[in-house]
Amino acid sequence: MSQVEVSHVTKRFGTMTALDDVTINFTDGGFFALLGPSGSGKTTLLRTIAGFYFPESGTIRIGDIAVQKVPVEKRDIGMMFQNYALFPNMSVADNVGFGLRVRKVSRNEEARRVAEALELVQLGAFAARRPQQLSGGQRQRVALARAIVTKPKVLLLDEPLSALDKTLRVDMQIELKRIQREIGITTIFVTHDQEEALTLADQIGILKAGRIVQVGAPRDVYDHPVDAFTAGFLGDANWVPDSAMSGLTLPREPDGFRFATRPEMLTISQDRPAPGTNSLPGKLKQRIFAGTMATCIVDVNGESWKLTARDRDIPQIAANDDVWISWVPRDTMAVPR
Amino acid sequence: MAGTLNMTDRRRLAMLLTPAYLWLLIAVFLPLAAMLFFSFLTKMPQDGPDWAITLDNYSAFLTNPTYGTLLIKSLQLGMIVSVICVIIGYPCALVLAKSIKGRAREALFLMVILPFWSNSLVRIFSWAIVLRGNGVLELTLNAVLPFDLNLNLMFTTHAVVIGLVHSYLPYVILTSYLALQAIDDDLIDAARSMGASKLTILRRLLLPLSLPGLLAGVVLVFVPVVGSFMEPRILGGRMGTYYGTLIEDQFVAVYNWPLGAALSFILLAVVLVILAVASPVLKGART
Missing domain, CATH: 3.40.50.300 (P-loop containing nucleotide triphosphate hydrolases)
Known part of the structure; x- marks a missing residue:
């Protein structure tokens, strides 16, 4: 060895x-x-x-x-x-x-x-x-x-x-x-x-x-x-649109960086989440049921975001309804451009 | 397999196989049966009405020692030619299958099968031009070598062997090549990763795995060489009397078809016995 x-x-x-x-x-x-x-x-x-x-x-x-x-x-x-x-x-x-x-x-x-x-x-x-x-x-x-x-x-x-x-x-x-x-x-x-x-x-x-x-x-x-x-490559990444950065708590200054989250870090709701979390408005496009887990495709500012969670944790929302996507600020990835 | 076929499949299978079997029946089985019949006759029916059934043609093989001697000589020739074909052909197939890739392989392959494209008689006479005294081979060697060489190979056993090896070498190369090519290169890589030398890989992996192909090639060479008559006659001259030329003589020179037929069936029987004895080895190689 x-x-x-x-x-x-x-x-x-x-x-x-x-x-x-x-x-x-x-x-x-x-x-x-x-x-x-x-x-x-x-x-x-x-x-x-x-x-x-x-x-x-x-x-x-x-x-x-x-x-x-x-x-x-x-x-x-x-x-x-x-x-x-x-x-x-x-x-x-x-x-x-x-x-x-x-x-x-x-x-x-x-x-x-x-x-x-x-x-x-x-x-x-x-x-x-x-x-x-x-x-x-x-x-x-x-x-x-x-x-x-x-x-x-x-x-x-x-x-x-x-x-x-x-x-x-x-x-x-x-x-x-x-x-x-x-x-x-x-x-x-x-x-x-x-x-x-x-x-x-x-x-x-x-x-x-x-x-x-x-x-x-x-x-x-x-x-x-x-x-x-x-x-x-390591997993799905949801990229925060440049136009939406202003209202979010980001891990660092945005010069030279883009920000992303993993699908499993996200929560979906119809009511606007409490302040202190990062949240973006979007439209639910699709909900894919796969046994214990489910995946939601949400349109955020024209970008397609993916969210995965236990199926029972996702509220019943009709397709094309307005939703909020939110996540804990420390789950934001800063990726060099 | 037949047990799992339904009626329609069976009919379709029969329809597809009929032409092949019909062809075999007409082209192989009927002439062979006729020859078998002739071999038990005293003389051919067209030569006169006084023909009868006899075993004399077969007993002639036992009473005349020349026939047995010639058969052994032919079997030895078959073995020598097979061995030389293996010694030249197998390394050739090995290089073609495992070392050379792409265009070069196609070109070399073409050269291997080229002998098949020329008429065998033309090929043999070409060898005669090369091998005879003052021929192409002797002149070339004398031009290259510093000393003079008297090389007259024509009408020797060597000439017969050279001609036969040239004619039948492609069989060994093709069958060995197919068997070697089917061996996954990862097996060789795996053996190398375990520290095996090239010789070990050849001995323990490539040779055992390609043995069925190699042996198939040997059978394809051995059987026709034992019965060959054209190469011995043209290249062997006085030295070229073999079992094959003996049979040919009975048909074209002596017009003793019954004896020729009997000698042919004795050869067939001997070859079948040899293959039967060798078959456990052939089968064992497949596992």
Whole structure:
């Protein structure tokens, strides 16, 4: 287990710059998410750390060793692929033991460590099966066991949960977090699912067009986005129209800043709220019921605002009625322009 | 599968399959049946009314040791050509499937299947021009090498092998290529991430996963090579007497069709036995 330092890394494919002077530090034992839209370079960054690509410039250190010119098979990493990439011609035990056999570990030692890794992912009974005989979630666990059995310095996950359905995905998130804590391995995973990143990671790096836009703890990044892109990417952001700023209590002077709130911070009412809260008049456009939660679309000064709350907390208001939208002043985000 | 089909589906299936089966019946099964019948005759019916049923043609194979010797020689030729085709073809397919991308791959592929586009007789005579003494190969080598080389490959076993390998190599390349291409590149990346060298990846991953394709290619080479007669005759000359040329002689030179037919069916039986013995290996490779 080691920390990973990426500094000033640039990677080009032909004329396309996939990573543009990326600097990011992954501390020892942390759980990191690289988050970004498709084409943002997050997978390229992961594969560059893994050693599948060599950067044109910059350095990558795993532990104390500069590895930017070391090929993947010599980097001592563990990696999990989006489609699991289990070897179909081998049993589960042989899949997990592959990396150990490559390292010329004795057969006894291999058997012991394979059993241990399968136990960790709760698949001890499946050692003799073929990957084709397993369900999606089980394959996932085998892939994880295979990635960690060699005790690599860093665990890299490429969209590890995207192929699972939603309920299974939530289970696996919890499982993944438990295993990561248990073995304390530095883990970097790539995802385009902001909820997954917020749930799993203790640090999030947001990428856009090959650049790191922001790095921080989930709550920090969610509450204090550094630009409009990050604010909108991590969740819905309702932007306060410039014309409506005068009556509101804002966290700072408006020079060079725009202000926004998250949908779940808002309250909707027909009566004007008491002073002391920030409030704006609008028109209810639509109310979307989704089980426990409901979403309201409200037209505020020509901008479409989104509000989410428990369905029972939203008063019965007819569409196109005039409403007030209000929120506590400290829930206002100040985002640099 | 048939159990789940309803009447309409069944009728449609029958209608779609009928032409294919009809074609097989007329083009393959009937001539084969006729040949099987001929192989038990003393002489062809058109040569006279005094023909009879006999097993002599088959017992001739046992009494005349030359036939058995030639069959073994042909089986050896089939094995040698198959092995060389694998040694050249599999690496070729590996490079095509896993190393080369885009335009270059298409161009190389074209060159692989190019032999298929030319008439096989033309191809063989071209080899004759290349391989004969004072031919293209000898002149080229002598022009490049500092010492003079006397290279007359024409009418040798080597010439036969070279001609056959050239003719049948594309089968091994194509079947291996298809099998290799179907292997997900992520599997290779995963193996690399676990520290596997290129050799380990080839030995433990690519070879086992592409073995069915490779073996299919070997079968496609081995079977026709054992019965081949054109390459041995033209490139082998005096050395080119094989089981295939023996059968050909019975049909076109000696006009002993019953013996030719019997020898053909013995070859068919031997090849089927070899494939049957090899089939557990073929099946095992698929898992």
